[in-house]
Amino acid sequence: MAGPTLRDVAKRANVSIRTVSNVVNGYAPVSDELRARVQAALDELDYRPNLIARNLKQGRSGMIALVVPELDVPYFAELAREVITAARARGYVVMVDQTDGDGERERELLGRDSRATMFDGLLLSPLSVSAEELRARGNRVPIVLLGEHIFNGSFHHVAIDNVAAAREATAHLLGLGRRRVAAIGDQPYATGETAQLRTSGYRQAHVRAGLEVDERLIVPTPRFHRRQGATAMEQLLALPEPPDAVFCYNDLLALGAMRALTRAGLRVPDDVAVVGMDDIEEGQYSTPSLTTIAPDKKEIARMAVDVLMESIGGAARPPAEIVVPHRLIVRESTTGQVPASPAIRPEEPGAGERGQRYV
Amino acid sequence: MAGPTLRDVAKRANVSIRTVSNVVNGYAPVSDELRARVQAALDELDYRPNLIARNLKQGRSGMIALVVPELDVPYFAELAREVITAARARGYVVMVDQTDGDGERERELLGRDSRATMFDGLLLSPLSVSAEELRARGNRVPIVLLGEHIFNGSFHHVAIDNVAAAREATAHLLGLGRRRVAAIGDQPYATGETAQLRTSGYRQAHVRAGLEVDERLIVPTPRFHRRQGATAMEQLLALPEPPDAVFCYNDLLALGAMRALTRAGLRVPDDVAVVGMDDIEEGQYSTPSLTTIAPDKKEIARMAVDVLMESIGGAARPPAEIVVPHRLIVRESTTGQVPASPAIRPEEPGAGERGQRYV
DNA sequence: CACTATGTCTGCATCGTTGCAGAGCCCTCA
DNA sequence: TGAGGGCTCTGCAACGATGCAGACATAGTG
Incomplete structure (x- = not known):
């Protein structure tokens, strides 16, 4: 199992261990003749440096x-x-x-x-x-x-900037004329700081628009998976005055929420507009495609x-x-239409960018 | 940066390096008194074993x-x-x-x-x-x-068993009465062996059902992403006689294909039924949810x-x-309805299973 | 009392590599 | 001719840990 070491190669080539090491690393001058001999031995034995030993010596692991x-x-x-x-x-x-x-x-x-x-x-x-x-x-x-x-x-x-991002997402919904904008994903406890930042941005957007926040529209979720998004959405739909838009604290919640809306027979965005966060690739291909905040990953x-x-x-x-x-990427889940769909647009040849994006 | 070594701890506790090592590893008997002294030194210096060194000595890295x-x-x-x-x-x-x-x-x-x-x-x-x-x-x-x-x-x-899996997926579609079942994802070249296995299963299903395969319904794709699924689907829709079902060689292709169908104004599964492979979580939450072959990951x-x-x-x-x-998981994309949706079903308390599955 | 068994503890060698200092050797130049 | 300077090449020590054999002290045994 254990491969040949510098020692084995050195023995075979009849040189010192140190010289083999020099050849392997291209250090110090080694005569062409010797280098060739060592190289031959290296090849014959198929030497591979032991990185663990190298790491130990160098004090770093890479x-x-x-x-x-x-x-x-x-x-x-x-x-x-x-x-x-x-x-x-x-x-x-x-x-x-x-x-x-x-x-x-x-x-x-x-x-x-x-x-x-x-x-x-x-x-x-x-x-x-x-x-x-x-x-x-x-x-x-x-x-x-x-x-x-x-x-x-x-x-x-x-x-x-989580606060700004959440504020922009919410403002986008308010700007579309929605007046009962819900928030899914709050975590009002010690380890939920990020969620709290987003809630804070959500509130800021309302304040700036001169609107009140209906506290019942803020639904906390223990985790950020599709399932919680769906459950939260169902809760919201059960309200006497259900929301006409939702800002979800990540895309998975949003996808779960959209799923719940669809199953409830509601149309996105006509009945309820949805915004997520993260810009995961899935959101580009969902039906409808998902408006989201895209962090520059x-x-x-x-x-x-x-x-x-x-x-x-x-x-x-x-x-x-x-x-x-970060930036807001508007897709069908809020405006109902986009200039062109990535599903329709032909593959762009030189586009190094993975995943198409459009305003 | 470099933390204390066994040597440092040994010096502090006035014992041999070897004894410190023994204490750290719980080897060999060490008197309670000495153990306590060494432990104290370990704690004071906040010793952490150097795993690289340990690995070198033991010849494995873990x-x-x-x-x-x-x-x-x-x-x-x-x-x-x-x-x-x-x-x-x-x-x-x-x-x-x-x-x-x-x-x-x-x-x-x-x-x-x-x-x-x-x-x-x-x-x-x-x-x-x-x-x-x-x-x-x-x-x-x-x-x-x-x-x-x-x-x-x-x-x-x-x-x-890729052949069997593809055969079952295709048979499922044929069993629903579909007669123009397309296949997306063939790779008829050297490194596409897996894809070829699936194509082979697709053909087998037809043979067993006594049906001919229309070669124009087999669309190769260089990769297995959503985009290729969408593009391939568009190609199929452009045929004089478009398919009434598609078997995609993975779920991403299937999701891309569904997206293309939706944009083309077609209904899944009413107009075209879709099956994927892989059972990624996304397929449970897509609209419609995706019928798929689930490998036991x-x-x-x-x-x-x-x-x-x-x-x-x-x-x-x-x-x-x-x-x-592996097994076939039937969802909306082929039958148009499922017994109950994971999006609707309340979270199950003790369900250690991540991601709900149903026949 | 001598001898062995037992329980603690230690030092040396080693894992495979690289840093460092220096040993030869050949060549040049005064 | 001999000192000095490159150029090659080598051996030793070290990185931080563990395996092994054994030292030493104590206890147990006939």
Whole structure:
């Protein structure tokens, strides 16, 4: 099972281990003749460097870990994709782990026997571990927090402006003349900071439009899956005065809500307009396609990896709160029509952009 | 940055390095008094074992790699989730990497400087690298192939019975009385073995039903994304005699196809019935919900990890072709109605099952 | 009392690699 | 001719951990 080592190659080529190492790494001058001999031995034995040993010697592993709640939630899958790409561009590979939103699982990461020490850095998208807790465990590995939660300045943090995003989404609905705009996804408790930010944006939009918020239209959900969106929507439809629009705190909730509307015999957006957040690819192909707030995921990944690399490099600058751009993408679920459908538009040849977007 | 080592702890507690190691690992008997002293030193310094060093010494890393074409394709995301879970149950962590279906990227894995040597084993879902190539590179790391491709007996391989699955899906449509059943997703070239298996199943169903296949109804697609499904569907609709049903080789193609149908003003399933494959969660919430072939992903992951662990453990049994069960899940896209919708059904309390399923 | 068994603890070697310092050797130039 | 300077190449030590053999002290046994 164990492959040949430098020692084996050295023996075969009749040179020192060090010389083989030099050849492998292209270090130091080695005469052409010797180089050829060593190369031959390398090839014959099909030598592969033992990266673990190399890592030990060099004190770094070339690996970072990305920890998300659930990998099969499209937003996280898409984000993971971008992180992996961004990391690869910098010579790093990414270990992906998921916590299932389980606080215990998240805390394990910080424990004594965690594998966290194997990584040069950590990208963390925590659901229930607070920044306080994170800081309490004196962690040795650089950490950058992603997206969720408000943080207290102890860590680098990359996210969009949640308040502004929610405000824009809500304003879009109000701007269409809707007057009973509901909100699905509030989480009025300790670990729901992100949701609370969005609720806050939702309220701001109303205030700016000079409108009152009907508190019954704000439906909390424990999680952000399709199922909760559907359930919440049904609740809203049961109200004496049901809403004529819904702002959902993510796309999955929105897709679940649309599903519930369709089953209830209502039309989207004619009867109820729907907006989501995240711009997952699925929203482009749903029926109707989904209006949403699109965070710049590529940028989130790029910034997060950049900042992490800096920290790994030893830069000790104070924790940064990095805000990444977002924008509103209007699709059928609010306006009932779009200029052209990605399903209809022919594939564009040079379009490096994955997933079509349109205003 | 570098944390304390065993040496530091040993010095502080005035014991040998070896004893500290023993305490950390709970090895060998250590007197209570000494153990307490060492433990105190460990706590004071907040010692964390250097896993890289441990790995080097022990010759294993406790990591496996999962390589998929695209992580943000729901099927792979869902599979990754299960693999991570299965691996964790066995004390392993999973490095996820994606190749973007790029053959070069896949081949890199086998190259001399690949990080593959860092892992105890590899789970590979190759798109364009052939088994031949894989074998040609004498690889040192145990490999298990996942899902795609036919293989030639050189490697362990876990997949569903693609021919049978496609046959059942097609038979379902024929059984509903549809007579012009199209197929979207054929790949009549070297690396399209999986697609070809499905086409073969599609033909078998026709043969068994005593029907001819209209070759114009078999539409090849270079990839398996929503976009290709939509484009292919448009092509089919442009035929003089368009189909009254479509079997798509995965759910994304099916969702794209449904989108195209909706935009064309056709009703699913009334005008055209649609079946997919993969049973991604999205298909439960689409409008209409999607009839599909559900591979047992949990089982695929479990078997793959099990077999890989065996190989890592040194078992030299001959490469196994492991077939994992699948089943047809009928939803609205073929029958127009389902007993009850997951969107309507209230959340079940103890239902550990993620994602509802019904016959 | 001598000898063995037992229980604790330690030091050395080692995993496979790279950093560092230096050993030869050949060539050049005064 | 001999000192100095490149150029090649080598050996030793080290990264931080664990396997192994054994040292030492104590207790148990005939």
